[in-house]
């Protein structure tokens with residue numbers, strides 16, 4: 001005998017409507033289902049990934065994502081208040097406020113995050129399975145434009161970037177965790193995410209172009225790939241760009 005059909009109604013608040021078709025935004029949505037279904041399963045069947053959810057309410061009662069939905073339930077799905085608290089880390093000795101892993105389309109955003117000193121793991125050949133595994137195993141926040149990827153059960157912390165424009169994506173991420181105060185420019189290698197170390201000019205002299213050798217005296221080198229960095233002629237322009245990004249990311253009360 002087939003199980004009876006049940007109906008629940010969901011109302012998505014605020015930015016969670018970004019995942020819904022335009023015609024369904026801001027309206028209660030009826031969802032038909034059979035058997036034992038969790039809130040997580042049903043809201044994801046409607047298109048909203050669980051890491052984007054802040055709170056679930058059934059009347060006055062708070063629900064967990066794993067709560068079972070009953071016939072006739074009216075469930076409100078609320079985004080988290082921003083800024084989010086920084087994720088807790090297993091290893092405070094790492095000295096990182098937050099650590100990210102990015103999907104393989106987000107190379108520019110990864111470089112931008114590294115420019116601000118944030119730990120941003122990225123490889124252009126990384127597959128979804130490995131991405132999800134890395135996010136779980138290393139407790140990294142998964143950043144992606146693929147909302148299906150965020151629906152994987154093991155993903156605890158993740159964010160679907162609304163914008164397709166890297167600079168705007170950067171502002172979204174900085175704003176979500178209010179990271180402006182944690183920015184530490186010129187700390188990481190833009191190419192590989194390695195930490196930079198100060199290096200004397202003598203040590204790297206042979207690797208410098210003649211004009212660089214002539215005009216600059218302070219250098220940093222990536223401990224992993226060996227890339228050399230210095231505050232060249234582009235430095236001032238970059239500082240101005242970084243300041244405007246940080247200002248744009250600040251939430252004004």
Ligand SMILES: [Zn+2]
Nearest residue numbers: 189192222225
């Ligand atoms: Zn490097």
